[in-house]
Amino acid sequence: xxxxxxxQDDRPDSDLSDDLFAGEDxxxxxxxxxxxxxxxxxxxxxxGRGRRVPLILGLCxxxxxxxxxxxxxxxxxxxxxxxxxxxxxxxxxxxxxxxNPPADDQGDNSGSQEADPAGGSGDSDARDARAVALLxxxxxxxxxxxxxxxxxxxxxxxxxxGIYDQAVAPGExxxxxxxxxxxxxxxxxxxxxxxxxxDEIIVETRDAIYTYVIDVPPSELTVDASDxxxxxxxxxxxxxxxxxxxxxxxTTCQDLFHSPDRSVGFGHLVDVQNK
Numbered sequence: 001x002x003x004x005x006x007x008q009d010d011r012p013d014s015d016l017s018d019d020l021f022a023g024e025d026x027x028x029x030x031x032x033x034x035x036x037x038x039x040x041x042x043x044x045x046x047x048g049r050g051r052r053v054p055l056i057l058g059l060c061x062x063x064x065x066x067x068x069x070x071x072x073x074x075x076x077x078x079x080x081x082x083x084x085x086x087x088x089x090x091x092x093x094x095x096x097x098x099x100n101p102p103a104d105d106q107g108d109n110s111g112s113q114e115a116d117p118a119g120g121s122g123d124s125d126a127r128d129a130r131a132v133a134l135l136x137x138x139x140x141x142x143x144x145x146x147x148x149x150x151x152x153x154x155x156x157x158x159x160x161x162g163i164y165d166q167a168v169a170p171g172e173x174x175x176x177x178x179x180x181x182x183x184x185x186x187x188x189x190x191x192x193x194x195x196x197x198x199d200e201i202i203v204e205t206r207d208a209i210y211t212y213v214i215d216v217p218p219s220e221l222t223v224d225a226s227d228x229x230x231x232x233x234x235x236x237x238x239x240x241x242x243x244x245x246x247x248x249x250x251t252t253c254q255d256l257f258h259s260p261d262r263s264v265g266f267g268h269l270v271d272v273q274n275k
Contacts, residue, residue: 079158083186086159090131090147098206133170135161135178135188136202139195146188148178148203158185164232168246170203171210171272174234177249182263189252193219193263201248201267211271212248218265225260236266245269 131147138144147160148170156162161180168174180189201212223231230236231251234243246269254261 079185080187083158087146087186087188090149090159091134091145094131094134094147102206130156131160132163132205134204136204137195137199138202139199140191146180146186152179157181160186161188166232168234170205171208171246171269173246174243175232175236175247175249176203177232177251179251182252189250192250192252192265193217195219195250195265201250203248207275209273209275210246210269211273212246212267213270214265214267216264216266218250218252218263221264221266222254222261223264225262228262228264231262231264231266 130149132150133148134145135148136145148163149156149160150163150165152162152164157180161178164177164179166175167177170176180192181187182189182192195214195217197214197217199214199217201214203210203212230239231249233239235241236247236249248267248269250265250267251262253259254263
């Protein structure tokens with residue numbers, strides 16, 4: 001009604017002041033909440049980037065792992081498949097060569113091809129009949145037969161069992177020394193440490209079959225590659241001595257992983273069958 005005072009106007013000044021300040025406090029609180037909301041939003045904007053970093057690192061580690069597994073798989077499976085195919089190719093080529101008389105055959109039955117095991121067959125094509133003989137070890141089963149390749153390069157040892165450059169020819173007086181992988185690349189000597197004293201080692205050439213018997217099995221002798229060269233001497237362990245026997249030396253890695261240790265076996269010739 002006109003002329004009637006507003007009941008709220010009769011409140012003490014202190015109450016009015018409280019209302020005023022309460023409004024200011026409410027506004028300040030709203031501002032603080034807004035500031036807090038703004039502050040809370042900043043980490044949310046960086047969370048996506050923060051999550052991408054470990055994701056990328058995880059993918060990189062996964063790719064590295066896949067690459068390592070692929071490399072290991074190739075070494076332990078792939079190289080064996082490739083090498084075994086090369087073993088068969090070398091054996092087939094050698095047998096085909098044996099079926100034909102040697103080009104320089106003048107009636108000499110000494111087997112000039114085996115006289116220089118480091119020289120190969122003399123063919124201008126290094127991939128044709130590089131093998132000069134076949135190696136059989138009865139303890140490994142009736143189907144075990146690998147080509148003997150002059151040299152101990154990676155390529156030679158991926159094609160068969162390698163013949164050391166200083167080796168004599170099979171059956172000759174001196175040391176016929178060979179090397180083969182125990183793991184990867186066809187692993188022809190994987191079971192070499194199973195050989196026992198008295199086991200036969202058979203080497204077949206174009207003209208003869210030579211049978212050696214093991215005297216010292218590879219499981220009983222390990223040498224370091226850096227100072228084990230004496231095992232390749234004409235008389236192993238007796239440097240400078242003139243050989244009087246036809247000997248054979250078998251070498252391979254002592255461990256199933258890369259190491260300088262070599263397992264070595266020695267034997268001597270007991271029988272020759274001319275073909």
